[in-house]
Amino acid sequence: MAHALEPKAKTLAEASSDAPYGVIGDLDPRVRVVMACVFAIATVALTTIPALMAALATAISLLMMSRLPIRRTLKRMAMMDSFIIFMLVLLPFTMPGEPMFSLFGFSASWQGLWKAIEIGLTANAVILTLMVLVGTMEPVTLGHALHKLRCPEVLVHLLMFTIRYIEVLREEYLRLRGAMKIRGFRPGTNWHTYRSFGYLVGMMLVRAIERSERILCAMKCRGFSGQLILLQEFRMTRRDHRFAILLGGVCVGLLLLDYL
Amino acid sequence: MHIVDGALSNPVVIGGAIAAAGGIAVGLKSLDIDRIPTAGVLSASFFVASLIHVPIGPSSVHLILNGLAGLLLGWAAFPALFVGLLLQAVFFGFGGLTVLGVNTFNIAMPAVLAWMIFGRLIGRGSAVHGAIWGGLGGAFAIAATTLFVAVSLALTGDEFLPAAKLVFFAHIPVMVVEAVLTGFAVLLARKVKPELFLKGSSA
Numbered sequence: 001m002a003h004a005l006e007p008k009a010k011t012l013a014e015a016s017s018d019a020p021y022g023v024i025g026d027l028d029p030r031v032r033v034v035m036a037c038v039f040a041i042a043t044v045a046l047t048t049i050p051a052l053m054a055a056l057a058t059a060i061s062l063l064m065m066s067r068l069p070i071r072r073t074l075k076r077m078a079m080m081d082s083f084i085i086f087m088l089v090l091l092p093f094t095m096p097g098e099p100m101f102s103l104f105g106f107s108a109s110w111q112g113l114w115k116a117i118e119i120g121l122t123a124n125a126v127i128l129t130l131m132v133l134v135g136t137m138e139p140v141t142l143g144h145a146l147h148k149l150r151c152p153e154v155l156v157h158l159l160m161f162t163i164r165y166i167e168v169l170r171e172e173y174l175r176l177r178g179a180m181k182i183r184g185f186r187p188g189t190n191w192h193t194y195r196s197f198g199y200l201v202g203m204m205l206v207r208a209i210e211r212s213e214r215i216l217c218a219m220k221c222r223g224f225s226g227q228l229i230l231l232q233e234f235r236m237t238r239r240d241h242r243f244a245i246l247l248g249g250v251c252v253g254l255l256l257l258d259y260l
Numbered sequence: 261m262h263i264v265d266g267a268l269s270n271p272v273v274i275g276g277a278i279a280a281a282g283g284i285a286v287g288l289k290s291l292d293i294d295r296i297p298t299a300g301v302l303s304a305s306f307f308v309a310s311l312i313h314v315p316i317g318p319s320s321v322h323l324i325l326n327g328l329a330g331l332l333l334g335w336a337a338f339p340a341l342f343v344g345l346l347l348q349a350v351f352f353g354f355g356g357l358t359v360l361g362v363n364t365f366n367i368a369m370p371a372v373l374a375w376m377i378f379g380r381l382i383g384r385g386s387a388v389h390g391a392i393w394g395g396l397g398g399a400f401a402i403a404a405t406t407l408f409v410a411v412s413l414a415l416t417g418d419e420f421l422p423a424a425k426l427v428f429f430a431h432i433p434v435m436v437v438e439a440v441l442t443g444f445a446v447l448l449a450r451k452v453k454p455e456l457f458l459k460g461s462s463a
Contacts, residue, residue, distance in 0.1 A: 040357040044265055076353045084264050087423045095419035112419065122266025127353045134350045154288045155339055161300020162343045169308045187315050197314055198444020204305050206453045212301040216294060226293040
């Protein structure tokens with residue numbers, strides 16, 4: 001699980017914020033959220049390798065359409081694979097079935113191998129589509145889209161606050177880390193490190209809570225009543241309909257391919 | 261700790277989604293207007309804290325801190341951690357979409373349990389006393405999370421059992437680190453802002 005996010009990791013949307021995301025970027029955010037879910041559900045329902053390959057191919061062609069930095073996106077996808085590779089490598093050895101070969105007395109089965117490939121393909125196809133369709137949005141737009149899709153208002157508030165303050169708190173974290181570094185702190189496997197990190201987390205939380213009290217006062221001052229005021233209006237155009245029908249058709253096609 | 265799409269059987273995925281939706285609903289009910297900013301800022305700080313890499317021997321682990329999140333937020337830890345997982349999946353590509361429910365439940369339910377068991381104890385006695393209970397809460401939450409992950413894998417099929425066991429044992433060092441860190445975080449918070457946990461235990 002270790003090297004998942006470097007301290008300076010950025011979301012894909014931030015990494016190239018001025019580049020418009022081609023065909024995908026122009027679509028209505030609501031359509032993108034809904035279609036990502038539809039595609040995910042359809043893909044998870046697939047069970048045959050050819051259908052799953054087709055699903056991954058669909059995801060990759062969406063990536064091409066989006067003009068996201070391809071290498072960086074695939075690298076991020078590969079990072080997720082590094083989490084699951086362990087489980088996938090184990091699967092052939094733990095699933096009963098026709099033996100393929102044996103290693104140190106443990107026999108690997110074909111069934112297990114296919115299962116592992118299936119999981120790998122599904123996971124990658126879904127996460128890639130999610131990153132392409134939803135991950136290219138401004139985080140705030142995602143909040144607005146979820147609100148329009150009738151998500152509970154409080155949940156959307158929470159999402160917006162989280163998005164708003166991640167960057168602020170990350171800066172505070174880096175400032176505290178800088179202060180520690182300047183005093184000669186080097187992390188290692190020892191009590192001192194764990195105590196210092198514990199205090200760091202505690203300090204971050206105390207400061208966060210005090211900050212939130214100030215935020216609440218400031219918001220009340222401006223008449224916050226728990227209502228979301230949305231500045232963005234979404235409009236469905238013909239293009240959105242076309243995209244939804246097209247991707248919906250692809251999903252049906254995938255399911256048919258799987259069924260046959 | 262993230263489970264990915266396609267690994268779990270449909271009943272487990274659907275069950276997880278329903279359980280998570282229930283937890284989120286309870287959590288949202290406990291959030292009135294005055295607590296929304298607090299929960300939002302805390303949710304963001306747990307997101308940032310999960311980027312901290314703590315060295316263990318030659319490797320390092322990143323923090324989860326769901327125990328601490330539960331101790332501070334109570335049921336509101338459900339929506340707060342859900343938001344964190346959603347953002348991670350969408351913008352960083354961790355976890356998955358259909359398994360979001362299962363992942364939320366596996367991380368947030370232990371947080372709520374830690375709050376139920378240890379929440380009251382933390383505000384009492386001396387700061388060190390509170391810190392020890394906090395540390396136990398932190399370890400408990402990670403242990404419960406790995407257990408829940410293992411159970412969701414085991415419910416899917418026997419072929420995952422070895423992987424599930426491995427997940428559990430591989431996380432024992434993580435439990436220790438989380439316990440120590442949570443303990444010290446509580447110790448600092450008790451000293452710097454003692455009213456924090458007094459309020460939390462009555463909420």
